[in-house]
Amino acid sequence: MITVTEKSQPQADRSDPARLEKEIESGRSSRPPSLHHISDASSPPDGTQYTTSDGRIFLSEELALDRARQYPDENESIYLVYSAHDKDNPRNWPRWKKWYITCFVSMLNILTNPIYVISWLLLVIFQIPLALAPNIVTVIVCRLLQGFFGSAPLTNTGGTISDMWARNESGPAMAIYGLSSTFGPPLALVISGWIALDMGWRWLFWIYMAILGGVWILLVLTVPETRHSIILERKTKRLRKLLQSEGLAAASHIHDAHADEKRGLVSLFAITLTRPFKFLFTEPITMAAAVYNGFIYGIVYLFNEAFPLLFGPGGHNFNIGQWGAAFSGLCIGSIVAAFLHPVQERYYLRQVSKNDGKGVPEARMHLARFGTFLLPISLFWFAWTSFSTVHWIVPIIASAFFGAGIYIIILAVLNYVVDSYQTYAASALAGVILVRNLVGAGFPLFGTQMYERLGMEWAGSLLAFLSLPMCVIPFIFFYKGEYLRRRSPWAREHFAQDEDKPH
Secondary structure, three states: OOOOOEOOOOOOOOOOHHHHHHHHHHOOOOOOOOHHHEOOOOOOOOOOEEEOOOOOEEEOHHHHHHHHHHOOOOOOOEEEOOOOOOOOOHHHOOHHHHHHHHHHHHHHOOOOOHHHHHHHHHHHHOHHHHHOOOOHHHHHHHHHHHHHHHHHHHHOHHHHHHHHOOHHHOHHHHHHHHHHHHOHHHHHHHHHHHHHHHHOHHHHHHHHHHHHHHHHHHHHHHOOOOOHHHHHHHHHHHHHHHHHHOOOHHHHHEEEOOHHHOOOHHHHHHHHHHHHHHHHHHOHHHHHHHHHHHHHHHHHHHHHHHHHHHHOOOOOOOOHHHHHHOOHHHHHHHHHHHHHHHHHHHHHHHHHHHOOOOOOHHHHHOOHHHHOOHHHHHHHHHHOOOOOOOOOHHHHHHHHHHHHHHHHHHHHHHHHHHHHHHHHHHHHHHHHHHHHHHHHHHHHHHHHHHHHHHHHHHHHHHHHHHHHHHOHHHHHHHHHHHHHHHHOOOOHHHOOOOOOOOO
16 A cells, blocks of 8 residues: 655634635635645556555545455445546547547537536527527617526636646636637627628527537537546546445445535535635736736737727728628737737746746736736727828738737736736636626627717827826736735635646
8 A cells, every 4th residue: 555644734823814715615624635635656557556644545546346246245335437548538648639628618618517508508509599689678688698598608618628728738828818818709790790791680590500500519418527526526426336336345435536625516516606706806816817917918908999999881881791890800919919928838848947847927028018018009009090090001000910919918817817826716717708898798798989088089099198107017917916925815825836637
């Protein structure tokens, strides 16, 4: 037997809200030690076996089955974990499979949990009343419901990527995910403009329904579950059924490693609904990330209002298809920035190597220190080339630089938040995305009025001036991020950056 001792833990600080909340939720004395507190000195190649200091036994599926058959009358509780090369572990899946799922969920921002499958199906179904809508009230109500059903998956794609890719391998996958937020929306406008021009606006929703419905079928048939705890739970049930079929007493004593960490529905909802707000209003890292991310998305949505004014009647007199095509500048900028991501990734991996293989969240902001200045520069450029006497390609080029800037910033902020909070990343990202969605919904309400009253030049300049103070945020994260993480009760728990658990 390989005996693995638990690392010594400092006495909990009762003033630490992160630790205090965890103790209240589950009870410190009743919760089994987490696997990330277990040091495996010599994990065997054919399986995994841990015995913790409190006597709990963690075995891989193969070793648990062997033990049950060897000791058929044993009533010792066994907790199931992955073996070193377990084919059920998403991080051990073939690379082609991981890349397929990465691209799929990045394109859709969804997971394969049944809740998300149902949500996506309802999103598809509500395209029908939109296409048949007799008035604007029907459109607004249906869009509200679509937003409700389609919003749940937005925070989960990063977790899916973390399930499959180790931290030091996740850079390219996160780069693909970043494109879903910066390349996808303007590309949709490029395509939908021509559809609306040639076929009418109702056909937009019929085509959306066909595409989303086809993708939903692919989702159900080809994309497996990636969450580690759910896969382990399924493995445990499978092993339990096998042991029961052989009449072995151990069947009733097999549990998955996360069994004692599961919360009740009420507790789960309480944490899910309150913790994002705790992060948003008490964590400087989350607050700064939310403000910057929200502001960027707000400008992106304001572009939806500015482009028809600049390129439509009264401007360059483009038709609806042509001014939709003007959004291609944002698409091109995002693609170019994505090709620059290897520069960022090489820098990050060098810093990790210098840090004895431990993560360095601040290194995620390397390229963002330069990309942040693309925002005010491109906004001023776009604003003061918005005259009809200036060739239309000039503001489109400006929008390409803006597209590159938002890709670099959004990806850096996302990676920094995830690396800083790790197991709490979902709560932090939920706060960030809440602000993003509120700003994205609010900015277009006054966008047209702002451009009409201030004019394209000064309205754009106002946004550029507002973006200037934001330029300091990447520098704060890069140079003072370690200080902020050390002072955060949530980030401090992962300050050593010596873990790489799925989020």
